[in-house]
Amino acid sequence: MNTVSTEYGHNKIHSHKFALWVAIATIIMMFGAFTSAYIVRRAAGNWYEFKLPDIFFLNTLVIVASSVTLHASYRAFLKGAEKPYKVLLSATFVLGIAFVVLQYLGWNAMTAMGATFTTNPSSSFVYVISGLHAAHVLGGVAALVVAMVHAHVLPFKATPRRRLRFELVVHYWHFVDVLWVYLFVFFLIQSS
Numbered sequence: 001m002n003t004v005s006t007e008y009g010h011n012k013i014h015s016h017k018f019a020l021w022v023a024i025a026t027i028i029m030m031f032g033a034f035t036s037a038y039i040v041r042r043a044a045g046n047w048y049e050f051k052l053p054d055i056f057f058l059n060t061l062v063i064v065a066s067s068v069t070l071h072a073s074y075r076a077f078l079k080g081a082e083k084p085y086k087v088l089l090s091a092t093f094v095l096g097i098a099f100v101v102l103q104y105l106g107w108n109a110m111t112a113m114g115a116t117f118t119t120n121p122s123s124s125f126v127y128v129i130s131g132l133h134a135a136h137v138l139g140g141v142a143a144l145v146v147a148m149v150h151a152h153v154l155p156f157k158a159t160p161r162r163r164l165r166f167e168l169v170v171h172y173w174h175f176v177d178v179l180w181v182y183l184f185v186f187f188l189i190q191s192s
Contacts, residue, residue, distance in 0.1 A: 020168055024175050027136065031129070031179060035186055038125045042190065048120035052187055053109035059102040060184050063137075066095035067177040070144075074170045078163070082156040089144070089151050092173070096141045099180075103134045126187060133180055140176050143169045 013021075041047075073088035107127060110116070115123035147169045150162060 014164060016164065016168060017171075020171060024172070027175075027179070031132070031183070034125070034129050034132070035183070038129070038186075038190065041121050041125070046120070048115065048122045049191065050110075050113060050115045050123065051191055052126075052184075053106050053113065055102055055106045055109055056184060056187075059099055059106060060181060062095055062102060063099045063177050063180050066092050066099065067174050069095060070170055070173050074166055077158060077166055080156075080158060085156075086148075086151050089148055093141065093144045093148060096137060096144055096173075100134055100137055100141070103130060103137075106130070129183060133176070133183060136179070137176050140169075140173050143172060 069088045070092040073085050073092060076082075076084035076088060107130070110123060110126065115126070117124055117127045147166060150165065154162075
């Protein structure tokens with residue numbers, strides 16, 4: 001009887017991973033609702049058409065690059081390559097901060113072209129949706145800070161617990177990356 005329950009226990013998803021995936025599902029529903037509302041409101045008329053500033057293209061490249069560096073850091077962690085693990089993790093943190101800064105600069109560029117927060121619902125939606133995404137990226141940056149503390153303060157050892165923590169960070173970060181790519185493409189399609 002114990003053998004069966006032990007084997008079953010190894011096949012179950014860890015509670016922290018389950019909680020993360022529930023949170024991700026909730027965030028997907030929220031952004032799905034916002035993009036749906038965007039489409040419905042746009043069809044209602046009184047819609048100011050504007051092109052996204054070019055800085056959002058750079059922003060997208062930065063967040064995709066951050067996913068690549070984080071994935072490489074995780075691979076280095078699993079292989080026991082301490083230095084690349086730490087360097088790539090730190091690079092991901094810098095790219096995450098760069099994404100948020102570029103997001104802010106993108107909002108400034110929108111304001112400079114007359115698409116302010118209060119100009120029209122079209123620009124308001126872009127600010128709200130991209131702002132909520134930036135808030136989720138900042139949550140990921142906070143998780144990266146914790147991961148960097150673990151990397152630089154604790155002795156290097158790829159324990160199952162540290163691996164799980166790092167996996168959670170990687171999964172969440174890849175999620176906010178994919179979410180941004182979706183939102184960016186959505187805005188491009190809607191503005192064309």
